[in-house]
Each structure stands twice: as C-alpha cells, then as structure tokens.
Amino acid sequence: xxxxxxxxxxxxxxxxxxxxxxxxxxxxxxxxxxxxxxxxxxxxxxxxxxxxxxxxxxxxxxxxxxxxxxxxxxxxxxxxxxxxxxxxxxxxxxxxxxxxxxxxxxxxxxxxxxxxxxxxxxxxxxxxxxxxxxxxxxxxxxxxxxxxxxxxxxxxxxxxxxxxxxxxxxxxxxxxxxxxxxxxxxxxxxxxxxxxxxxxxxxxxxxxxxxxxxxxxxxxxxxxxxxxxxxxxxxxxxxxxxxxxxxxxxxxxxxxxxxxxxxxxxxxxxxxx
Amino acid sequence: xxxxxxxxxxxxxxxxxxxxxxxxxxxxxxxxxxxxxxxxxxxxxxxxxxxxxxxxxxxxxxxxxxxxxxxxxxxxxxxxxxxxxxxxxxxxxxxxxxxxxxxxxxxxxxxxxxxxxxxxxxxxxxxxxxxxxxxxxxxxxxxxxxxxxxxxxxxxxxxxxxxxxxxxxxxxxxxxxxxxxxxxxxxxxxxxxxxxxxxxxxxxxxxxxxxxxxxxxxx
Amino acid sequence: xxxxxxxxxxxxxxxxxxxxxxxxxxxxxxxxxxxxxxxxxxxxxxxxxxxxxxxxxxxxxxxxxxxxxxxxxxxxxxxxxxxxxxxxxxxxxxxxxxxxxxxxxxxxxxxxxxxxxxxxxxxxxxxxxxxxxxxxxxxxxxxxxxxxxxxxxxxxxxxxxxxxxxxxxxxxxxxxxxxxxxxxxxxxxxxxxxxxxxxxxxxxxxxxxxxxxxxxxxxxxxxxxxxxxxxxxx
Numbered sequence: 001x002x003x004x005x006x007x008x009x010x011x012x013x014x015x016x017x018x019x020x021x022x023x024x025x026x027x028x029x030x031x032x033x034x035x036x037x038x039x040x041x042x043x044x045x046x047x048x049x050x051x052x053x054x055x056x057x058x059x060x061x062x063x064x065x066x067x068x069x070x071x072x073x074x075x076x077x078x079x080x081x082x083x084x085x086x087x088x089x090x091x092x093x094x095x096x097x098x099x100x101x102x103x104x105x106x107x108x109x110x111x112x113x114x115x116x117x118x119x120x121x122x123x124x125x126x127x128x129x130x131x132x133x134x135x136x137x138x139x140x141x142x143x144x145x146x147x148x149x150x151x152x153x154x155x156x157x158x159x160x161x162x163x164x165x166x167x168x169x170x171x172x173x174x175x176x177x178x179x180x181x182x183x184x185x186x187x188x189x190x191x192x193x194x195x196x197x198x199x200x201x202x203x204x205x206x207x208x209x210x211x212x213x214x215x216x217x218x219x220x221x222x223x224x225x226x227x228x229x230x231x232x233x234x235x236x237x238x239x240x241x242x243x244x245x246x247x248x249x250x251x252x253x254x255x256x257x258x259x260x261x262x263x264x265x266x267x268x269x270x271x272x273x
Numbered sequence: 274x275x276x277x278x279x280x281x282x283x284x285x286x287x288x289x290x291x292x293x294x295x296x297x298x299x300x301x302x303x304x305x306x307x308x309x310x311x312x313x314x315x316x317x318x319x320x321x322x323x324x325x326x327x328x329x330x331x332x333x334x335x336x337x338x339x340x341x342x343x344x345x346x347x348x349x350x351x352x353x354x355x356x357x358x359x360x361x362x363x364x365x366x367x368x369x370x371x372x373x374x375x376x377x378x379x380x381x382x383x384x385x386x387x388x389x390x391x392x393x394x395x396x397x398x399x400x401x402x403x404x405x406x407x408x409x410x411x412x413x414x415x416x417x418x419x420x421x422x423x424x425x426x427x428x429x430x431x432x433x434x435x436x437x438x439x440x441x442x443x444x445x446x447x448x449x450x451x452x453x454x455x456x457x458x459x460x461x462x463x464x465x466x467x468x469x470x471x472x473x474x475x476x477x478x479x480x481x482x483x484x485x486x487x488x489x490x491x492x
Numbered sequence: 493x494x495x496x497x498x499x500x501x502x503x504x505x506x507x508x509x510x511x512x513x514x515x516x517x518x519x520x521x522x523x524x525x526x527x528x529x530x531x532x533x534x535x536x537x538x539x540x541x542x543x544x545x546x547x548x549x550x551x552x553x554x555x556x557x558x559x560x561x562x563x564x565x566x567x568x569x570x571x572x573x574x575x576x577x578x579x580x581x582x583x584x585x586x587x588x589x590x591x592x593x594x595x596x597x598x599x600x601x602x603x604x605x606x607x608x609x610x611x612x613x614x615x616x617x618x619x620x621x622x623x624x625x626x627x628x629x630x631x632x633x634x635x636x637x638x639x640x641x642x643x644x645x646x647x648x649x650x651x652x653x654x655x656x657x658x659x660x661x662x663x664x665x666x667x668x669x670x671x672x673x674x675x676x677x678x679x680x681x682x683x684x685x686x687x688x689x690x691x692x693x694x695x696x697x698x699x700x701x702x703x704x705x706x707x708x709x710x711x712x713x714x715x716x717x718x719x720x721x722x723x724x725x726x
Contacts, residue, residue: 078713108713147621230724383689452671453686467672470601471665
C-alpha cells in the first residue's frame with residue numbers, strides 16, 4: 001500500500017469517526033453486550049472524567065439509599081430480563097443502555113447496585129454499567145433485577161505502582177505485582193466491578209484463571225465480544241511488572257490463584273492511575 | 274438433679290420476684306415464702322404444695338406418663354383460665370388489657386376443655402385459687418399475666434421430650450399460643466416480646482416451685 | 493396480605509427442587525458425628541446453649557438431620573430477610589425497626605446454632621430475591637407476619653417427627669420464639685397476636701410449597717464459565 005493511500009485511508013477513517021462522534025448523543029444507545037456500541041471518545045482520557053459520569057438527578061421524593069460501600073458491603077444483582085437503564089429513575093428518561101441477561105462468556109449479566117430510590121411507587125436501582133463510556137451509571141427498574149448478593153471485598157489496581165491490592169472491609173488481605181496495558185492500549189481508570197470468572201480453558205496466554213471486569217477498552221472497540229478488560233494469569237510472568245498488555249491486568253499465576261480463593265465476582269474494582 | 278432449688282435458678286429473670294413484689298403479704302405461709310425468696314434462701318416445694326401432683330416424671334414416653342404430664346398441664350391451664358376469668362369479671366381492666374384478658378381467657382378455657390377431654394376420667398380436679406388481688410388491679414394483672422404465660426411456655430417445652438408423639442403434637446399446638454400470649458402482654462407492657470433467641474425449658478419441679486411461690490393455689 | 497400463603501408451585505430455576513433434594517433423608521441409617529460446640533449464654537435463664545446443641549449433634553438420626561436442614565433453610569431465609577430489611581433502610585417506624593433488628597439477631601443465632609449442630613451435613617445457604625419486600629416498610633410488615641406464622645407451623649409440624657430428644661429440645665426452644673415473633677409483628681400490624689386457641693401444624697411439603705410460592709429462593713447468578721477461552725483484550 002502506498003503512503004498516500006494509507007494517509008487517505010486514515011483520513012477517511014478519522015472523518016468517519018468524527019461523524020460518528022457528532023451524532024453520538026442523538027443515537028440509540030448500545031446493547032451492552034457488544035453488538036452495537038456508542039463510539040468511544042478517542043484517547044479515553046475524557047471518558048474517565050468524572051464530569052462525564054452519568055450520575056442522574058434524584059428527584060424530590062426520597063433520597064437515594066446507598067447499597068454499596070467499597071469499604072464495607074457492596075451489592076450486585078443479576079439482570080433477569082432485558083431492560084433499559086435510564087439517565088434518571090423514570091420510565092420517560094433517556095435510555096443510557098439496554099442490558100441483556102447474559103455476558104458474552106455466557107455468565108449471568110450482573111450490575112453493581114449503588115443506590116435505590118422509590119419513585120411513584122416503583123423502586124429503581126442506580127447501577128454501575130458495563131458499557132462505554134467507562135464509569136457510566138444508569139437507573140434500572142428493580143423488578144428487572146434479581147436478589148441482592150453481597151460482597152465485602154474490594155480490588156484496587158494501581159497503574160503507576162503496578163500493584164493490585166484486595167481489601168476485605170477495608171483491611172488488606174492480598175496484594176501482587178501486575179502488568180497493565182501498554183500506553184496505546186492503556187488500562188482504563190475509574191470504578192468498575194468484577195463481572196465473572198473463567199476457568200478450565202486452554203489459552204496459556206491467560207494463565208489458569210481469568211476474571212472479567214465491567215471495564216472496557218476505549219480504543220480496542222472492534223475487539224471481539226466488546227473489548228472487556230480482564231484480570232488474568234500469564235505464560236510470560238517475567239514481563240510483570242510493566243506496561244505489557246492490550247489493556248488487561250496480568251498477574252503471575254500463583255497470585256491469581258491466591259486471589260481466586262479470596263475474591264468472588266461482584267467485587268467492586270477501582271483502577272487508579 | 275438436686276431437688277433444692279435456689280431462687281436464682283427458679284427466678285432467673287426476676288419475674289417471680291417482680292410478681293411477688295406486687296403481692297401484698299397475706300397468709301403467714303405466703304409471707305414466709307416471700308421472705309425466704311427475697312433472702313435468697315433455698316425453697317423446697319414438692320408435689321405436696323400443689324395438692325397431690327405426682328412426683329418427677331422420669332420414665333420413657335407412654336400413655337400413663339402422658340396422663341401425668343397432661344394433668345400437670347391441666348393444672349396450669351386451670352390456673353390461667355381462672356385468672357383471666359376473674360380478671361375479666363372484676364371490672365378492673367380497660368382498653369387493651371381488657372381485650373387481652375377476654376381473648377386469652379377464651380383460649381385458656383379452650384385449653385382446659387381440650388385437656389379434660391383428652392384425660393377423661395383421669396382429669397384432675399380444679400384447685401381452689403386465691404390470686405392475691407392480681408385480678409383486681411390492671412398493673413398487677415398485666416405483670417402477673419406475663420409471668421404466667423412465660424411460665425407456661427417453659428413448662429410445655431420442658432415436658433415435650435417426655436410425651437408420646439401424638440400428645441407432643443397437641444402440646445406443640447398449645448405452647449406456641451402461650452408464647453403468642455406472652456409476647457402480646459410483653460408488648461403491652463412495652464417490654465421485649467422475645468427476650469432471647471431460644472426459650473428456656475423448665476422441669477416440672479422448677480415450674481411447681483415457681484407456681485408454688487406465687488401462692489395462688491390454696492387447696 | 494392474608495394469613496394464607498400462596499401455594500402456587502412456582503419453582504424458579506428448579507431451586508426449590510434442589511432444596512428438597514438437599515434436605516430429604518439419605519437412605520443409609522446412621523448417626524451424626526459431633527458438630528461444632530457453640531458459645532453459650534443466649535437462652536433466657538442462663539442455660540447454656542452449647543450443651544443444648546452439642547447434645548443434639550451427637551444424637552441426631554438421619555431423619556433428624558433432614559428435619560434440621562429443613563429448619564436451617566427456613567432460618568437462612570428469615571435471617572437474610574430481616575438482615576436485608578435492616579440494611580435496606582426502608583423501615584422508618586422505630587417500633588418496626590426494633591422488631592426487625594431484634595428478630596434479625598435471633599434468626600442469625602438460629603442459623604448459627606443449626607449449622608453448628610449439623611456440621612458438614614448442613615445445607616448451603618440458598619440465594620434469595622426478596623422481590624422488594626425488604627425495600628418497603630408496608631411489604632416488610634406483611635411479609636414478616638407471614639414468615640413468622642409459617643415458621644410456627646413448620647416447627648409444629650416437625651416436632652413430633654424428631655427422633656432424638658436433644659434435637660427436639662432445640663426445636664421446641666426455637667418454635668416458641670418464632671411464635672413470639674409472630675405475635676409481636678401481628679400486634680404491630682394491628683392483627684390479632686394470637687388468632688386462635690390452637691396453632692395448626694403444616695407438613696414439610698406444605699411449608700416448602702408455601703415458600704416456593706413466595707419466589708424468595710432463587711438459584712442466584714451464574715458467575716463462572718468453564719471451557720471457553722477468554723475474549724478479553726489481553
């Protein structure tokens with residue numbers, strides 16, 4: 001391919017991207033399991049800005065009751081019916097995402113429940129959503145969700161220190177060195193949760209065990225199954241610590257096996273720069 | 274097990290002591306009992322004090338033992354039924370206390386009828402009672418009702434393992450109602466309706482001592 | 493909510509069938525090995541809890557184990573219901589909140605005692621979905637009344653079926669406390685605390701059908717996948 005054609009191709013792609021971005025907020029929202037996505041804002045930095053976190057207003061009736069405290073008990077709930085997550089706890093509010101009942105891995109789709117309100121006799125749950133942009137929240141009618149499941153653990157990944165730490169009720173119970181995303185595929189920062197757990201597969205590059213998170217790569221948007229960030233083992237432990245991956249957090253195999261004994265899916269996850 | 278029971282064992286949560294504090298000193302025997310109890314002495318009250326009840330039940334479950342235990346239960350139900358009947362008739366109760374006495378009295382009278390029917394010719398006779406003014410004053414009534422109902426629960430639970438299975442089924446259907454009574458009057462009194470996660474069982478001896486200490490049975 | 497429980501045989505995800513399988517008696521006869529000894533001091537009158545349940549652990553038959561696991565399932569449900577209701581913060585009335593707190597503690601104690609008695613034979617805690625009944629004060633009050641009345645009928649139905657005296661003593665000690673709970677919440681709700689002179693028992697099947705009708709027991713989310721390679725970004 002000639003340089004000119006490559007440049008032309010690149011400009012065309014960029015133009016297309018800009019067109020998508022221009023229409024982004026007027027478009028129908030994504031189906032969160034990856035079929036159709038809101039295009040990401042390039043670079044990921046703006047997406048992680050707290051200003052873009054879709055915290056909806058809470059209305060006058062009752063103040064939201066908190067359901068998760070990462071230093072205490074957090075709660076996650078299964079998505080039991082296909083349902084729209086909305087910007088505000090009202091059936092007329094803008095749809096932020098449509099949630100399905102299964103993840104691409106076939107596990108139950110779950111959300112982290114942050115708060116609950118009652119509006120007009122109906123209960124709504126403010127949920128942390130596994131969609132792009134990262135750190136998006138939305139309100140879901142409670143009756144589309146299952147029961148409350150509790151965890152008392154919290155995982156923190158420090159991208160600068162190349163370290164992951166697991167807390168239980170605020171006390172450190174595990175930590176390990178990690179490999180994180182290379183700069184062009186940076187592991188996104190923000191608040192997430194562990195979505196599922198994969199075992200007994202035959203991909204040595206992922207080690208013996210992998211945790212799926214609700215975090216998604218803002219750059220690898222055409223990655224199969226939505227480009228979710230995982231936390232997994234490795235067959236190249238000598239690369240850890242370092243910026244080594246396409247966005248996933250890599251652990252030495254012994255460390256992830258230890259983590260598995262202490263942490264269950266549903267655990268809130270903070271990724272800090 | 275020793276037949277000598279200290280007040281602390283009989284009256285572990287102070288209920289009897291509370292009830293007695295509300296009873297004015299009457300006969301010399303009752304006064305003696307009150308003095309003995311408040312002094313922390315040892316009180317020995319065998320079957321004699323309750324008018325001829327059989328001694329400790331220790332055999333394996335069987336119809337004869339069932340009859341002994343049901344007669345023990347009948348004695349308590351006679352006492353409760355008469356207590357509520359007299360309290361309702363006294364005109365001293367108003368409001369929810371009156372409703373409580375009406376409803377619970379009907380239940381206890383039904384329990385008496387059931388037990389008499391079950392025992393047939395073996396049913397013991399109804400004793401004579403003197404409720405020492407506790408049926409004539411609303412505050413004393415409620416305090417005493419609480420003691421009686423809690424005692425009934427402990428009595429039935431204590432005897433459960435000694436009964437044959439069919440009789441146990443009948444006892445189970447009664448004891449939960451006594452527990453409901455106990456919780457109800459406790460709530461009326463603004464006390465904890467369910468003070469513990471497990472209800473204690475008391476032996477026949479312990480119950481006889483507790484009941485004897487009230488002095489309500491006079492013959 | 494009426495006194496009568498829905499008996500619709502709604503079995504979400506086969507969870508009730510699983511529960512039934514787990515608690516039905518084994519075909520082999522035998523006696524339970526000694527369970528864990530528990531701390532004492534939580535019976536009124538100062539009697540020692542550990543003696544009560546340690547004796548029961550040693551003496552229980554297979555039939556008793558099935559009954560104890562049935563009771564444990566109900567206690568898991570009640571403990572989770574009350575604990576969640578307290579945590580959800582939807583109860584504004586102080587009297588109702590006190591009821592929820594006291595009863596939650598009792599039911600957790602019942603769970604601990606039964607688990608200690610059963611040791612390795614204890615069924616696992618199911619997953620629950622209380623369908624919003626822990627998130628509304630009105631629904632909580634009505635549901636608590638049904639649950640407590642159900643517990644009374646459950647224990648009354650099982651007491652005559654228990655083999656070991658030690659297990660029976662433990663069951664009777666819990667049975668009357670559930671009756672106190674029932675009377676208490678009925679009183680709060682303005683319902684008759686003791687609606688009849690004789691409480692009726694119900695069989696294990698009847699109780700489990702009633703529990704199934706609440707749809708509270710669910711199989712919980714499936715969080716693990718096996719066999720297929722991760723498709724994360726790596």
